[in-house]
Amino acid sequence: MSLLNDTSLIPASFILNGIPGLEEVHLWISFPLCTMYSIAITGNFGLMYLIYSEEALHRPMYIFLALLSFTDVLVCTSTLPNTLCILWFNLKEIDFNACLSQMFFVHTFTGMESGVLMLMALDRFVAICYPLQYATILTNSVIAKAGLITFLRGVTFVILFTFLTKRLPYCRGNVIPHTYCDHMSVAKISCGGNVKVNAVYGLMVALLIGGFDILCITISYTMILRAVVSLSSADAQRKAFSTCTAHICVIVITYVPAFFTFFTHRFGGHTIPPHIHIIMANLYLLMPPTMNPIVYGVKTKQIRECVIRFLFKGTDISPYNI
Template sequence: MEETALCLRVGHFLPYSMLESNTTDFTNPSTFILLGIPGLEAAHVWISIPFCAMYTTAILGNFTILFIVTREPTLHGPMFYFLCMLAVTDLVMSTSTLPKMLSIFWFNSREISFSACLTQMYFDHSFSGMESGILVAMALDRYVAICHPLRHSTILTCPLVAKIGLAVVLRSGIIALPYPFLARRWPYCRTNIIPHSYCGHIAVVKLACADIRISSYYGLFDLFSVNGMDVFFIAVSYTQILRAIFRLPTKDARHKTFGTCISHLCAIFALYIPIFFFSLSQRFGHNVPLYLRVLITSVYQVVPPVLHPMIYGLRTKQIRGRLLQLFTHKET
C-alpha cells in the first residue's frame, strides 16, 4: 500500500511512458526511480543546501587529514594510519551516495540504472562495515596506548596495523557481497520506484514480488554479527580504558586521559545510532513516518564523514599543530 501511494504521489514527476512501464510486469528493470525524500519534494532545493555544505566540508576535511599525515613523518604511527583509513572510507562512502542524492535535489535526476543501483548498494554496505571495523581498531589503539603505554610501539607495529587494515577490508567486502546478489535474484513486477534517496538494500528488495525474508534475515545477521560484535569489542576496550583512567593518581591526569577518548566515543555514537535506527525501523518501525526514516538515513551518509576530521583532526594536538604551521607558513 505504501508503494502504491507513493507511485500516485509522484506521478506528476514522471512522463506517461515511464508510469506505464512501472505498472507492467518486468523481472529485470533497466532503471530504478529514486524519489529523494518522499513527502518533502517541494523542499528538496532547501534540503540540498546543508547536504552540499556538509559534503564539501567532508571532502576538504578528509583530504586535509590525508595530506597532513602523508606529508609529516612524525605522524607515521598506528593511530594516524587508522585515521587515514577512516578518511579514505569516509570519502568513498559519502561519494557513493551524495552526488546522486544532490542531483535528485537539484536537477530532479531520479533515474539510476539497475547495475549502478546494485553497485551503490554494495559500496554503501561494504564501506559502512569498514568504517565500523576501523573504529574497533582505533579503540584497540586507545586501549594499548592507555593501558600499556610502554609497550604500545612493540604491540602495534606497522605490519600488524597493515594486517588489521587488510582484515577489515576483506571482512567488509566479503560480507557485503550477498546484498547485490540477493537483490538481483528477485523478480520486480510491481514498480521500479524506490521511496528513498539512494539504493539501500531493504529499500530495493521491498519492491520485489517474492518472499524476501532471506534478504531481511541476512541484513539482520550482518547488523548484529558485524556491527553488534564491533560494538561489543569497543565496549570491552573502553571498559578497560575507564578502569585504567580511574586508577590514575591525580584528577588532572584522569581528565586529560579521558579527554582523549571523548572524541572517539562521539564518532562511535554518530556511526552506530543511525545504523541501528535505519536497519530496525525499515523492518519494524512502521509507525515512524517514511520521510523521517529517509531523512535520518540520508543525513547518516554525510554526518560521520564531516565529524571525523573535526573530532580526530582538530582535537588531535599533532594534526592541529601541523595545520596551524601550514597556515602560518603561508602567511609569512
C-alpha cells in the same frame, strides 16, 4: 523511463523517487546536504594530507584516523553525487546493475567504517593499558593487515546482498522511494516471500559487523576505564582519558543515526513518516564524514598544533602564541 521485463520481472532500471512528500522542497534540502558534503570532502582530504605530510603524526593512532577519513570519503561519495542529481536536476533513473553496485559500495564502506572505529578503540586500549609495548604491537605491518581484513570482512558479508537482491522478482514496479539504492529499500519493492531472506540476512550482517564492533569497543573502553581509574595522579587520569574523548564523540556520531535508520527501517515502518526515514538515511552516511575531521581537529592537541604550524609555515607567528 524503462519498463519491466515481463518474462523475468527484472527491471532494466530503477527510479529513485527522492524524498517522498517533500518533492517541492528538494532544491532547498539539497543546499545543506551539498554544504555538508563539501565540508566532508575538504576536511577529510585535508586531514589525510596533514597526516601524510607531518612526520609527528606518523603514529598508529593517526594512521587509523587517516584510514577513517579515507573510508568516510568513500561512504559519502557513494551516494551524495547521485542524491544531488536527483534533488537538483530530477535525474531519477538508475541502471539496475548500477543500483546493485551502489548498494554494494554503500554497505561495504559503512561496514568498513564501523571496523575502523573498532580498530581505533583497540589502538587506545593498547596505548593506555600496554604503553611500553605499543610500538611493538601496532607495527605498520599489523596496521596494514588489520585494515585489509576490515575491508575484506565487509566485502565478504555484503557481496551476498547483491545476489539476494538480484534474484528477487520486481512485480510491484521499479520506483524506489529513496535517494539511493539501499538494500531493504530495493528489496521492499519486490514481491514474493523470498524478501524475508533478505531481511533476515541483513539483520544477521548488522549483528555480525556492527554488533561485534560495538562489543569490542565496549570491552576496550571498559578496560581503559579500569586502567585510568587505577592511576594514582588525577592529572595522569585526565591526560590518559583525554586521548579517547575525540574517538568517543565520533562513535556516538556514527552509531546513533546508523542504528536509528536500521531499526526504524525494519520495525518502525508504520509509525515513522517515510521522509524521516530518507532524511536520516542520508544523514547517517553524511554526518560522520562531516563531523569527524572537525571533532578530531578540535579535540586532538597534536592535530591542532600541526594545522596551525602548517597554516603559518614561513611566517614569524608561533602556534603557541595563538
